[in-house]
Amino acid sequence: MLKAIRNIKFGWIIILIGIILILSGISMIEGKAGDKTFLCFDEACISVQGISNIALGLLCLGVGFFKIKK
Numbered sequence: 001m002l003k004a005i006r007n008i009k010f011g012w013i014i015i016l017i018g019i020i021l022i023l024s025g026i027s028m029i030e031g032k033a034g035d036k037t038f039l040c041f042d043e044a045c046i047s048v049q050g051i052s053n054i055a056l057g058l059l060c061l062g063v064g065f066f067k068i069k070k
Contacts, residue, residue, distance in 0.1 A: 011067030018060030025053030 028050030040046045 014064035021057030025050040
């Protein structure tokens with residue numbers, strides 16, 4: 001079992017993190033006006049945070065694919 005875990009490439013983990021970030025960003029953008037996060041309480045701040053999550057998710061996807069190809 002430990003050998004199987006060690007053989008997993010780190011790129012796949014980064015891709016999974018990127019997908020989670022993108023999904024959370026999309027849910028923040030499509031959310032209701034009354035939603036709150038730990039850092040933001042108004043709708044404009046939440047949409048900026050959602051766009052930032054999407055951008056970070058895309059960056060993680062790019063790095064993950066790069067790590068797999070390399």
